[in-house]
Amino acid sequence: MIFTNNEIEVMKVLLKAECPLTCVDIIANSVNKTWKDRSIHLLINSLLEKNAIEEIGFVRTGRTYGRTFAVTNFGREAYLKEAVNFVDKTDTIEFMAALFDKKEIDLETIQNLEELIKKRKEDL
Numbered sequence: 001m002i003f004t005n006n007e008i009e010v011m012k013v014l015l016k017a018e019c020p021l022t023c024v025d026i027i028a029n030s031v032n033k034t035w036k037d038r039s040i041h042l043l044i045n046s047l048l049e050k051n052a053i054e055e056i057g058f059v060r061t062g063r064t065y066g067r068t069f070a071v072t073n074f075g076r077e078a079y080l081k082e083a084v085n086f087v088d089k090t091d092t093i094e095f096m097a098a099l100f101d102k103k104e105i106d107l108e109t110i111q112n113l114e115e116l117i118k119k120r121k122e123d124l
Contacts (some may be wrong), residue, residue: 001078006035010043011052011071011079020056020068044069052078062111
């Protein structure tokens with residue numbers, strides 16, 4: 001699955017969110033957006049068609065109700081795969097070093113990564 005730069009921006013906002021967001025919330029939390037606010041519906045519909053996000057429900061926004069959206073598991077996986085495509089072979093070690101610098105990486109995660117590396121070695 002290929003995302004446009006604008007779709008990636010929306011995905012980043014939704015991935016960082018702790019709860020489903022409305023279009024207004026997405027616009028408000030898009031720090032580096034290059035798209036116009038009125039384009040949000042086109043971006044949302046495109047991501048819905050790609051099954052990258054899903055409609056979760058409705059919340060009251062002023063006098064009307066707005067749909068809320070969240071990233072699907074499929075969308076999360078597709079987004080991460082596409083993000084990794086930007087890391088070329090020479091940057092892989094630096095990428096992994098940066099990953100391990102994160103405090104959230106625990107022993108279980110490291111063991112899971114070791115299993116993935118072991119499996120990849122066997123495939124080669």
